[in-house]
Amino acid sequence: MKIKKISCLILISLAIGLSQPILFKNSQRLLAQNQTDCSQVTLAFDDGLESVYSLAAPALKAHGFPATAYVYTQAQNEEYDGYLDWTEVVSLQNNFGLEIGSHGYSHGNLTEISLAAAKNELERVKNDLISHNIKVESFASPFGAYNYQVLKYAAGLYASHRTAWSGLNNQPAEAYYLKAVAADDLSLDQIKGLVNQAKQTNGWLILYFHGLTEDPTVPKGYFYQFNDFQQILDYLKNQNSKVVTVSAGLSAVCPASTYGPNRVVNGDFEDNLNFNSAELTWYSPLDDQESIEKAPWGHSAEVVGDVSFVAGRNGNAVSFTDLSWSPDYIALPAYQVINPKQGAVVFWYQPNYDHTENVEARFFEADADCCEFEFNHDPAGFLYFKIEALKNNAIIVPVSNYSWHKGEWVKLEVRWHESDYMAVYVNDQQVGLLGRDNTGKIYGRLPDFTDHYLGSVLAIGSAGSRGKINGAMDDFMIFKSADYQLPSDAHQADFWTKNPKTEVKITNTSSGRTAQIIGGADQKMIATFGIPVQPGNTYELSAAFKVTGYSAGDASVWVAEFDQNYHYLGGQWLGGFTYDFIGRRYFRYTPNPNVNLAEIYFLTHENAKMTMNIDDVELKKIQQP
Ligand SMILES: [Zn+2]
Known part of the structure; x- marks a missing residue:
């Protein structure tokens, strides 16, 4: 080393x-070699199959190459057929110079069991290996499946984590998000191509196999043809490739890779941006809201004025504290269309004042030239919901006096169903009604809905000169049905709740707005909400970054994946920073099967010491390579 x-x-x-x-x-x-070549190749073997000892190890030794074998020790403890036994595992380390890594205890999917069970898996395999005098530093998650909590725990036990995300690693590599390429289905030529690519870009190729076979009738896949494997070794030898274990590869000191974006050394951030791309209309202020009725990109909101982030119910909420008449608001581009026949609007509100204080709050409004669609808390502390139609023909649903308590989250909800009812709920209790209740009893006259404009919501917050609020809003949703289903588990993604103190600053730049995250003790992030994506497509995410003052930790670009019902499926790490950087970076993103919605996160991990600015974010579909 x-x-x-x-x-x-x-x-x-x-x-x-x-x-x-x-x-x-x-x-x-x-x-x-080329004098700047600091490329590396790692050969890895997952699962601890017998052929690692019988075929791979002698061939590697003959070429003078090390490798990393990731084993799961239940196979050794229970003497699985076709797997390495303990004597062979020990011999691989002591006699063949292989690194032995952890692959979990039972090869179970660590994201599909309880966190306690996952911790047990991670500890047990490590203890097993240590008890056989094996030095274990590296971990590869079974199936490449991990989530934030699993990874956080693994990081306390291991010095690295290898994912199953395919691709070359940039150098310096990201220790807990190492990418790797499965050799299984690749031809000899494809693998040679990857070796060449690593060489040309100062990249690090981690190529992983499972078993090897000398039986030519075995199809490519879990068992790789031994003959081809030997040719890979010959090629690496001929190319003078630097072949290392995972732990040795991580400790290499190399100049930055040229794979991916080039570093831009000009310190002037904005001058280096690509103005041909979409300007940052920073699209995720209500960043953990979700809505069932989604249109592509339509749920992006634009921040106008002095809007900041505070701790929300889960993750962020947007805070409006400026009670001047200046327009501070979250604008919904293309407006959120409200179905006049039936629908619902739901959101949470945290007043920054008490019911005894004389404060007016209007939560949202429609087109100021036309109609009003608002939740209003008037100076007398009276809450009501109002839809104002053309010709000032308003529907006002009075709500029994609700006593705000400063700092308390309150769920507010309006449901309407043409000719039947319009009802207001506070914390799921009906507090106002026009029309008939479900027993048929009439409460007030419900005007003809067709006289009313329910077309859209323009803005949330202190919009224009009309509305103003003093408090925070979270989880704003619009439904096109009065009988909607709330996505109850939409917030179960672990990381939403990791940092209740997220602080992201939005500032204006000459090219629009920049989001700034200053790393700290807690994880901090800004995220989009559901972006419709389709498996089978490849997307390119690009953004301009300025990372400065780096001294510790890391920042990541992460995609959380959900199915069409907004059930969290997992995540993909796209890249990140452990160094100062100025320039635009491009990330490839290929949704996993069953993924219909993606959320994109820019985040600094706990104890990161850096300032990360993000600008000009763009996601576009690209042709498959
Ligand atoms: Zn495996």
Whole structure:
């Protein structure tokens, strides 16, 4: 490991023009290469199959290559047929120079069991390996399945985590989000191509196999043809590839990869942005809201004025505290269409004042030239819901006096069904009604809905000169049915609740708005909500970043994936920063099967010390490579 570090330092010296290199042990080989080549290749074997010992290890030894074998020790403890036994595992480390990594205890999916069970899996395999005098530093999640909590716990036990996200690693690599390419279905030529790509970009290729076979009738897949495997080894030898274990690869000191975006060293952020892309209309202020009636991109809201973020019910809420008449609001582009026949509007509100205080609050309004659609809390502390129609023909649903309590989250809801009723609920209790109740009893005269304009909601918050609120709003939803189903588990994604103190600053720049996250003790994030995506497509996410003052931790770009019912399915890590960076970065995103909605997160992890600005975010569908 030491030698490799030194080798790379030599290369850096050469690159910056120092003269005669001092020749270290294996520098002859390195000097024959392109002088900036710091690419690496890791060969990994998952699951601990017998053929790692019988076929792979001797061939690797003959080529002088190390490798990393990820085992799950239930197979050893229970002496599974076709798997390594304990003597062989120990021998792989002691006699063949392989690194032994953890692959969970039972190879169970760690996201499908309780967190306690997942912790047990992660600890048990580590203890098993340690008790056999095996040095275990590296972990690969079974099926590549992990979530935030599993990963956080694994990080306390292991120095790295290898995912199953396919691709080359940039260097410096992200220790807990290592990408890897499954060799299973790849041809020899495809693998050679990946080796070449790593070399050209200073990337790190982690290529993982499962079993090897000498039986030519076995189809490509879980067992790779041993003959082809040997040819891969020969190719790596011929190319002078640097072949390392995962733990050695992580400790390599390399110049930054050129794979992906180039670093931009000009310190002027905005000057380096690509103005041809969509300007940042920062689309996620109510960032943990969701709505069932979705249109592509239609749920993006635009922040206008002095709107900030405070702790919400889960994750963020938007806060309106400026009670001047200046227009501070969240605008819904293309307006949210409200079905005049029937529908519902639901949101949560946290007043920043008590019912004894004389404060007016209007929560939303429609087109100011036309009609009003508002929830109003008047100076006398009286709450009512009003839809104002054309020609000032308003429907006002009076609500029994509700006593606000400063800091308390209150669920507000309006449902309407043409010719039947219009009802207002506070905390799920009906507090106002026009029309008939479900026993047929009439409460007030319900005007003809067709006289009323229920077309859209323009803005939430202190809109224009008309509305103003003092408090926070969260989880705003519009439904096109009065009989809607609330997506009750929409907030179960672990990370929503990880940081109740998210603080993201939105500032104006010459190209629009920039979101700024200053890393701290807690995870901080800004996220979109459900973006419709389709499995089988590949998307490119691009954004301009300015990461400064980096000294610890990491920032990530993450996609959370949901099915059409907004059930959380898992996540994909797209990339991140553990260093200062200025420039635009591009990330490929391919939805997993059954994914219909994606949420994109820009986040700093706990204890990250850096400031990350994000601008000009764009997601677009691209052709499959
Ligand atoms: Zn596996």
